[in-house]
Amino acid sequence: xxxxxxxxxxxxxxxxxxxxxxxxxxxxxxxxxxxxxxxxxxxxxxxxxxxxxxxxxxxxxxxxxxxxxxxxxxxxxxxxxxxxxxxxxxxxxxxxxxxxxxxxxxxxxxxxxxxxxxxxxxxxxxxxxxxxxxxxxxxxxxxxxxxxxxxxxxxxxxxxxxxxxxxxxxxxxxxxxxxxxxxxxxxxxxxxxxxxxxxxxxxxxxxxxxxxxxxxxxxxxxxxxxxxxxxxxxxxxxxxxxxxxxxxxxxxxxxxxxxxxxxxxxxxxxxxxxxxxxxxxxxxxxxxxxxxxxxxxxxxxxxxxxxxxxxxxxxxxxxxxxxxxxxxxxxxxxxxxxxxxxxxxxxxxxxxxxxxxxxxxxxxxxxxxxxxxxxxxxxxxxxxxxxxxxxxxxxxxxxxxxxxxxxxxxxxxxxxxxxxxxxxxxxxxxxxxxxxxxxxxxxxxxxxxxxxxxxxxxxxxxxxxxxxxxx
Numbered sequence: 001x002x003x004x005x006x007x008x009x010x011x012x013x014x015x016x017x018x019x020x021x022x023x024x025x026x027x028x029x030x031x032x033x034x035x036x037x038x039x040x041x042x043x044x045x046x047x048x049x050x051x052x053x054x055x056x057x058x059x060x061x062x063x064x065x066x067x068x069x070x071x072x073x074x075x076x077x078x079x080x081x082x083x084x085x086x087x088x089x090x091x092x093x094x095x096x097x098x099x100x101x102x103x104x105x106x107x108x109x110x111x112x113x114x115x116x117x118x119x120x121x122x123x124x125x126x127x128x129x130x131x132x133x134x135x136x137x138x139x140x141x142x143x144x145x146x147x148x149x150x151x152x153x154x155x156x157x158x159x160x161x162x163x164x165x166x167x168x169x170x171x172x173x174x175x176x177x178x179x180x181x182x183x184x185x186x187x188x189x190x191x192x193x194x195x196x197x198x199x200x201x202x203x204x205x206x207x208x209x210x211x212x213x214x215x216x217x218x219x220x221x222x223x224x225x226x227x228x229x230x231x232x233x234x235x236x237x238x239x240x241x242x243x244x245x246x247x248x249x250x251x252x253x254x255x256x257x258x259x260x261x262x263x264x265x266x267x268x269x270x271x272x273x274x275x276x277x278x279x280x281x282x283x284x285x286x287x288x289x290x291x292x293x294x295x296x297x298x299x300x301x302x303x304x305x306x307x308x309x310x311x312x313x314x315x316x317x318x319x320x321x322x323x324x325x326x327x328x329x330x331x332x333x334x335x336x337x338x339x340x341x342x343x344x345x346x347x348x349x350x351x352x353x354x355x356x357x358x359x360x361x362x363x364x365x366x367x368x369x370x371x372x373x374x375x376x377x378x379x380x381x382x383x384x385x386x387x388x389x390x391x392x393x394x395x396x397x398x399x400x401x402x403x404x405x406x407x408x409x410x411x412x413x414x415x416x417x418x419x420x421x422x423x424x425x426x427x428x429x430x431x432x433x434x435x436x437x438x439x440x441x442x443x444x445x446x447x448x449x450x451x452x453x454x455x456x457x458x459x460x461x462x463x464x465x466x467x468x469x470x471x
Contacts, residue, residue: 034107034108034141034142035105035106035107035108035141035142036105036106036107036108036139036140036141036142036143036144036145037103037104037105037106037143037144037145038103038104038105038106038114038137038139038144038145038146038147039101039102039103039144039145039146039147040082040102040103040104040114040116040147040149041146041147041148041149042080042102042116042118042133042149042151043133043148043149043150043151044073044074044131044151044152044216045074045151045152045153045214045215045216045268047216074126074128074216074217074218074233075120075121075124075126075128075131075217075234076098076120076121076124077098077099077118077119077120077121078097078098078119078120078121078122078124079095079096079097079098079118079119080095080096080097080098080102080116080117080118080119081093081094081095081096081116081117081119082094082095082096082102082104082114082115082116083114083115083116083117084104084106084112084113084114084115085112085113085115086106086107086109086111086112086113087111088107088109089107092106098118098121102116106139107139108139108140108141108142109138109139110138110139111136111137111138112136112137112138112139113134113135113136114134114135114136114137114147114149115132115133115134116132116133116134116149116151117130117131117132117154118130118131118132118151120217122181122187123187124234125189125234125235125236125238126217126233126234126235127156127157127159127179127213127217127218127219127234127235128153128154128155128156128157128213128216128217129154129155129156129157129181130154130155131151131152131153131154131217132151132152132154133149133150133151133152134149134150135147135148135149135150152215152265153213153214153215153216153217153265153414154414154416155413155414155415155416156213156217156413156414156415157179157180157181157187157413158179158180158181158182158183158412158413158420158436159177159178159179159211159213159219159235159412159413160177160178160179160211160410160412160422160436160465160467161177161208161209161210161211161221161222161410161467161468162175162176162177162178162190162208162465162466162467163175163176163206163207163208163209163224163466163467163468175192175193175206175207175208176190176191176192176193176206176208177190177191177208177211177219177221177235178190178465179191179235183420183436183438183448183449183450184450185450185451185462185463188462188463189235189236190235190460191232191235191236191237192460193206195237196230196237196240199237199240200240200242201227201230201242202226202227205223205225205226205227206223206225207223207224207225208221208222208223208224209222209223209224209258209259209260209468210222210258210259210260210261210304210355210410211261211412212261212262212263212270213263213265213414214263214265214268214270214283215265215268216233217234218231218232218233218234219231219232219233219234219235220261220263220270220272221261222258222259222260222261222272223258224257224258224259225256225257226254226256226257227242227243227244227254227256228243228248228254228255228256228257228258228272228274229242229243229248229254229255229258229261229270229272229281229285230242230243231283231284231285241284241285242254243255243256243285244285246285246286247284247285247286247288248272248279248281248285248288249285249288250279250288250289250290255272255274255277255279255288256274257274257275258272258273258274259273259274259275259301259302259303260272260273260302260303260304260305260355261273261305262305262306262307262313263283263307264307264311266309266311267311268282268283269281269282269283269311269330270282270283271305271307271313271330272305273302273305273315274302275299275301275302276293276297276298276299276300276301276302277290277293278290278291278293278294278302278305278313278315278328279291280330291330291335292334292335292336294315294317294326294328294336294337295336295337296324296326296337296340296341296343297315297317297324297326297341298319299319300317300318300319300322300324301317301318301319302315302316302317303316303317303318303353303354303355304316304353304354304355304356304365304366304410305356306356306357306358306363307358308358311330311331312327312328312329312330312338313327313328313329313330314326314327314328314356314358314363314381315328315356316353316354316355316356316365318352318353322343323343323352323353323367324341324342324343325341325342325353325356325363325365325379325386326338326341326342327339327381327386338384339381339383339384339385340384340385340386341386342379342385342386352367352368352369352370353365353366353367353368353377354366354367354368354408354409354410355409355410355411357411357419359419361380362378362379362380362389363378363379363380363381363386364376364377364378364379364411364419365377365379366408366409366410366411366421366422367408368395368407368408368409368424369395369407370391370393370395370408371394371395372394372395373391373392373393373394374391374393375391375392375393375394375395375403375405375407375408376391376392376393376408376419376421376442377390377391378390378391378442390442391442392442392443392444393405393408393442393444395407395425397425397433401447402439402444402445402447403439403444403447405423405437406423406424406425406433406434406435407423407424407425408421408422408423408437409421409422409423409424409467410422410467412436415438417440418438418439418440418441418446419438419439419440420436420437420438421436421437421438422434422436422465422467423435423436423437423449424465424467424468432453432455432466433452433453434451434452434453434454434465434466434467435449435450435451435452435453435465436449436450436451436465437449437450438450450463451463451464451465452464452465453465453466454466
């Protein structure tokens with residue numbers, strides 16, 4: 001799972017009409033404060049952003065063109081929370097329904113800060129939980145002001161590639177991507193091999209290894225088969241788009257056998273990797289480019305990618321018991337690795353990292369084979385080198401409490417308050433176990449688990465997993 005900061009994604013107008021509900025925080029404001037009526041116009045990401053259509057001018061310009069107005073929201077909203085702050089009145093909040101005009105009275109003055117969070121309605125098939133945008137505006141007294149708010153993906157539901165691999169046998173025919181809203185399993189739904197075949201993928205060619213999301217909440221699937229990248233609007237497979245001779249391709253053929261995928265939601269670029277080749281593409285699969293090999297990786301297999309707010313890539317790769325982590329600049333001329341790799345050759349520290357996540361200023365890795373204290377690692381990158389800041393978590397086949405993993409494998413949700421991870425130990429029964437775990441921090445506060453091992457191979461069962469792992 002991949003996460004990158006969202007700043008300045010724009011494009012479409014969705015002008016809502018009719019106040020549904022609001023809190024009473026506005027009524028508690030001092031009557032001495034003069035008021036301005038504010039109409040909030042929510043701008044949401046375009047359907048097909050290009051890698052190079054990311055200048056400030058283009059972002060602003062879309063608020064005024066008919067094409068932008070014609071776009072539709074990527075999900076149905078259940079509620080919209082508006083938070084306004086100012087130096088002379090503190091904080092006010094109002095909650096609106098998912099449809100209707102967002103109109104509110106705000107104390108007049110300069111540099112009023114607006115934060116808007118649109119929560120996706122329960123039952124909507126989008127992978128998004130919420131969208132968020134912030135802006136600032138000067139509000140003249142007694143006037144009505146239209147304020148545009150730039151929105152982008154804020155948090156996601158839990159979305160896991162559950163490809164049901166038997167360690168001693170072939171792939172099970174019920175391979176799928178599963179999605180649910182929280183750690184109770186609420187809102188469970190899935191995209192199965194059968195469903196994908198009906199949408200146009202060749203029978204038996206659905207082997208999901210990883211997922212990522214763009215600013216509209218669309219799902220990008222790293223598929224370890226002849227078609228390496230699949231994009232869908234939601235878990236129903238709406239607007240199914242797969243690699244072809246014109247999308248996600250080089251040399252006239254679709255890139256195949258993709259291990260990992262990450263979307264830069266600021267610059268509207270998708271990155272994906274096969275065993276030893278790294279690619280960059282527009283969101284719709286056009287302008288696919290093979291990037292120069294990272295210098296330190298050699299023939300090691302790339303298993304995880306993430307993107308930071310500056311557009312830099314962080315990649316984990318391994319060969320045998322050697323794991324390497326590198327930082328990579330896709331915009332330098334030519335694109336190249338930055339600084340030195342973090343290399344480990346012993347199980348005493350990370351030895352088989354499977355995924356990587358950027359959260360704030362830190363880099364987190366899921367280390368499926370890490371021994372005591374090394375299942376989750378927190379790293380920093382400075383002076384062209386990685387350093388371990390903290391680590392925690394123990395691997396065991398008999399976990400009994402917080403911080404005990406079968407094997408931390410992949411980050412599978414974007415959450416602002418913690419981490420959600422596939423926990424899997426691939427082996428022969430009864431040592432092959434699978435579940436999902438969540439926690440707030442590396443002290444494993446708010447530790448929660450959901451699901452169990454799918455020993456029967458029934459890919460349609462709710463809450464039963466058989467995740468792909470190599471260890």
